[in-house]
Amino acid sequence: MCEGVALQRRGLALDGMKPIALRIDVDTYRGTREGVPRLLDILAREGIRATFFLSVGPDNMGRHLWRLLKPKFLMKMLRSNAASLYGWDILFAGTAWPGRQMGKGLAPVMRRIVEAGHEVGLHAWDHHAWQAWSGHWDVERQYHEIKRGVDVLEQIIGERITCSAVPGWRGNQATVDAKERFGFRYNSDCRGGRMFRPLLTDGTIGTPQIPVDLPTFDEVIGRETDAANFNGYILEKLRSSALGIYTIHAEVEGILMASEFSALIHSMRQNGMDFVPQSALLPDDLSTLPTGHLTTGPLPGREGWVGRGL
Numbered sequence: 001m002c003e004g005v006a007l008q009r010r011g012l013a014l015d016g017m018k019p020i021a022l023r024i025d026v027d028t029y030r031g032t033r034e035g036v037p038r039l040l041d042i043l044a045r046e047g048i049r050a051t052f053f054l055s056v057g058p059d060n061m062g063r064h065l066w067r068l069l070k071p072k073f074l075m076k077m078l079r080s081n082a083a084s085l086y087g088w089d090i091l092f093a094g095t096a097w098p099g100r101q102m103g104k105g106l107a108p109v110m111r112r113i114v115e116a117g118h119e120v121g122l123h124a125w126d127h128h129a130w131q132a133w134s135g136h137w138d139v140e141r142q143y144h145e146i147k148r149g150v151d152v153l154e155q156i157i158g159e160r161i162t163c164s165a166v167p168g169w170r171g172n173q174a175t176v177d178a179k180e181r182f183g184f185r186y187n188s189d190c191r192g193g194r195m196f197r198p199l200l201t202d203g204t205i206g207t208p209q210i211p212v213d214l215p216t217f218d219e220v221i222g223r224e225t226d227a228a229n230f231n232g233y234i235l236e237k238l239r240s241s242a243l244g245i246y247t248i249h250a251e252v253e254g255i256l257m258a259s260e261f262s263a264l265i266h267s268m269r270q271n272g273m274d275f276v277p278q279s280a281l282l283p284d285d286l287s288t289l290p291t292g293h294l295t296t297g298p299l300p301g302r303e304g305w306v307g308r309g310l
């Protein structure tokens, strides 16, 4: 069955429109508190259902940003004006005081996402720790980190978690093995151009991976385009994208770039694009997906490594 028919069977009228899965990563306390409500308003106005990946543990993102303060990152910060992008409170979060527990303080905001009909999955327990250390963690350590986040998020939203996406696409073979025990419907832990079923260490086939094929705002600003021309740039990428999975951040598109993002959504509609949660892109018959290894490697515009799909 072709993808379009599969989508229509799930009650998503396409009318020849190109389906784009809008994925929203939420990394910080401020992003959840301010960015998420703003994005919920924009999406409600447009009648759009999206996928939110939430962080629920301590917000130590400031510590992460400073740890990465090496020349290349400093250049990127200056180019993208990160201080105004993230806000000084985010840059300093967790540097001089312990990070605030996001799940504790912001549970009502997280529940609003579910009540609005969006798909919700786990991003991280501790976003900073995962981005910094997951490459050194074995399967057990990754499993416990994910379990901690899943338990808290399930308690908050009162439903089983069915999907997840590691911070910064820092997914590797240990991630594939660790996540298998949760029985999720899919994971989104890597970059790549097509959905696939990753191979576990024991050679069996794991939970489907839905990679992200489009760049994020911070990956291309100052490198391929600038803030003023970003919407035109990404629209062109969306048009030619085969998979059509676009990631935004509550901290960026939900706060500083909110009006620009709202305009982008309008342009996307005018260009014949429709919006679906990520899970709607999965085929009915998962065995039709190719199998292969989730590997790791560099990605232009990002520091360090990311998980790579097929």
Ligand SMILES: [Zn+2]
Residues within 6 Å of the ligand: 025, 026, 027, 123, 127, 167, 168
């Ligand atoms: Zn993130």
